[in-house]
Amino acid sequence: MDTATHDLNTLFAQLGLDNSDEAIEDFIHQHAGKLSDAMHLHQAPFWNEAQSAFLAEAIREDADWAEAVDSLSALLRH
Secondary structure: OOOOOOOHHHHHHOOOOOOOOOHHHHHHHHHHHOOOOOOOOOOOOOOOOOHHHHHHHHHHHHOOOHHHHHHHHHHHHH
């Protein structure tokens, strides 16, 4: 059984990004508003191929990461 925490900090670490609270805030500030309503998070131009694939799979498979991915998507759309 996977008991790991799947929050924004661990999502950023999984994506190979700095996962400090400050870095996450900076990332959201830098990229907020760049997603159209019709665009899925994994389609955003700021992801590399591996990051995009991970995000798409997390949602498609309704994986443990899906909630954190949805949270990130919401934060980037506001």
